[in-house]
Amino acid sequence: MNLKPATREEVDHVIEKAGESFRNWRDVRLQERARLFDNVGKTLRENKEKIARLITLEMGKIIRESMAEVEKSATAFTYYAENGPGFLHPEPAKTDATDSYVDFQPLGVVAAIMPWNFPVWQCVRFAAPALMAGNTTVFKPSSTTPQSAIALQSAITESGIDDHCFNVVVGGGEVANYMIESPGTNAVSFTGSVSVGAKVAEAASRQLKKFVLELGGSDPFIVLEDADIETTAEGAVRGRFVNCGQSCIASKRFFVVKKVAEDFIEQFVNKTNALRIGDPMSPDTDIGPMVRKDALEALDQQAKDSIKDGAHVEIGGRTLERPGYYYAPTILTRVNQNMRVMKEEVFGPVAPIMVVENEKEAIRMANDSEYGLGASVWSEDVRKAERVAQKLDAGLVTVNNVVSSDPRMPFGGVKKSGIGRELSRYGILEFTNIRSVRIYEKSPMGQQINTE
Template sequence: MNIVSRNPANGKPLKTYRGHSPKQVGQKIAQTHKAWLNWKNTSHEERRKLLTNMASVLQTRKSEFAVLMAQEMGKPINQGVAEIEKCASVCEYYAANAASFLKDQLIETDASKSFVSFQPIGVVLAIMPWNFPFWQVFRFLAPALAAGNCGVLKHASNVPGCALAIEDVVHQAGFPDNVFQTLLVASTMVEKIIENPLIQAVTITGSTNAGKQVAQKAGSLIKKAVLELGGSDAYIVLEDADLEKAAEACVNSRIINSGQSCIAAKRFIIVKAVQKEFTKLFLNKMESKKVGNPLDTATDIGPQARVELRNELHEQVKRSVKAGAKCILGGNLPKGRNAFYPPTILTKVKPGMPAYDEELFGPVAAIIIAKDEADAIRIANDSAFGLGSAIFTADREKGEKIAATQLQAGSCFVNSIVKSDPRLPFGGIKQSGYGRELGLFGIHEFVNIKTVFVAEN
């Protein structure tokens, strides 16, 4: 099987990669397991040194990798540089904190000594998407290696160059051979890989449907899984919000990565009292964004990752308009052999429309009008998804209370765009998945939380 990467800006092939056969996959997993038998015994100091080296390699090669992402999946070049810098930061974070996160925790019982120990479990399979082809991998890889685990990667088929580049970074940083390997395989091989007895756990970032299939397979084998799936993040704008700042944040969140982010703002829920003023500001800011060559530093929005994904997005827009939504910006399919889609705004969005019920994975914004604050919260929670949400209000105390207790999502931000941070746990609820990445909770997902009880002599 060959894997061909294509430039979504012009549809031209970039490079052909030879895929791994089932036999080669089995051999690679066995090699990684063998590497783990030694890696699990390394000191925290050794792991810290290598994670720090990895951060340095990423910083040194960030321009190179940003170009690679722009070519393989269309990420605007400036955003690509920022992504690699974020990957370096997660390596540095776990280099600095993993030892304390994994330190034995003494528990007072009737034993002579009792404590909780955090032990690595083995080889973890990562199934990762194309939209953040480096960051999605490193936010799994850094804590996994820091905890003494090893990993194998099944990356999206349109970013094989990124997948192999990550393997090269691990090698260049000085990690032992085979602690991390890339498997160039089709999605049809994933179930067999999960079945391999040397695979101890699986983490996936992807669509809800893909997550369901992985969870079903992993569950049938009693293997731990972490699912970071789709989202339809709601951004609430209340009557007392700073509308200029709110509109700026909403637009920036909607178009990040050309709109292809699970935690990008997708549903904009505006209280009726400020709908006209906000919509005008939002429209002006969306119109000002430049669509173009992802290698141009002036570009805000590059192409969608693949033509078929762009076409699916357009169908969602057309079905929403047919059902009564009004398109006030964009909504036209560009000509040519490319995957571009214009920034688009839909108003009069109601339940039953794709723009209300489904995830729009591209630069398409759905504006939904709420009667008041309570109605806005109701609409925000009226979703199958629960990844992130945000609320904009001048009353910070009220915003904090709503975010903490009333919004149904894994991450709730006040007067800010939703974003992942190495220091904070990240993940969703409902159809957006379960489990957490990053922070203290992320490194504890793939360890044996072991009770040790020592009786009196």
């Protein structure tokens, strides 16, 4: 495939082909779509190592995590193969009509703009439910990871789904604008930064198109006084340093009740110190490089500014002198809410820790953010942890585990973390016309009826 940025004419051609495919795909029986989805899951698993290597080569994710990403993507297709037909089955309703029901019709061509950090999985999050609902898609991947997107496209078409049901176009912001503004697209899905997401929403709104936004996150990780500290410290390492910290749902702000703070910090530092930094292609590596030089420099500046303002470096706090864009896994203490590492989304391996007096203060601090994507609470008193979790401003909350996306559960945030939901039944309904149908065997015209 040509990796040069697509021209407007090329984008228009792809959208036209997607529209033609939509007219056929929407009429494919749900059970047949399910069979084809099951094929996609098998194809992804058969090509797992090949696709995983592409992900790692393009954006630096360690190979173990790339393999897991492809497996999760396969699982999503299998999940919708098993559950999609049921999600889309008409729902009966009782009205004055002889027969009433709600059915779910596809919208048309869904335009999608996705980032680089989970280049296959984030695409699958929108594409699997959209396709199962009967839509077709035109997808612009990040310029950093075009080959991962093309590998997914190949897996989908090799599995028997029409060539133009899932389309990839390469390019930058101009191409994204073409897709949104085109009269041939009917809805928009975007994952990325808040600033760009606002522009996408504005452009889609001008066209009166449905949109779903998955934006930034600054997820709180709350450690209560009765937490199992060793398990919690392991969770902190996994939650903060997954994908080298480059995840919207990574744990990014740590709030620890004073009674257990010293023990937690010590164990968190020790476990972080044991992480193996190295070649992302090696199965023994725990931390690989960041995606690009500009991302490394931005992270380094956030940390330096916070250290200058009084943050204490427990471990790390610097770039590493080795080939590639490596940043030392970092833990900062003595931070406050005004420091950059707490106010901004930190997209890299830096963990700021605030010591709080009690759970009430932890909740207040956790909610003092413009973001509301994920949150986790750690405690052996599960009911208390659940009560705390219920008070957090977040789209996903987890007790005694790290936050993660799961095809079986809706994914999305509140505040500036997004609009709408991906995955589960809720994700599939985002890209449908939820239609009311009433059928009368005998017309009630001429009788007094409620017309509103």
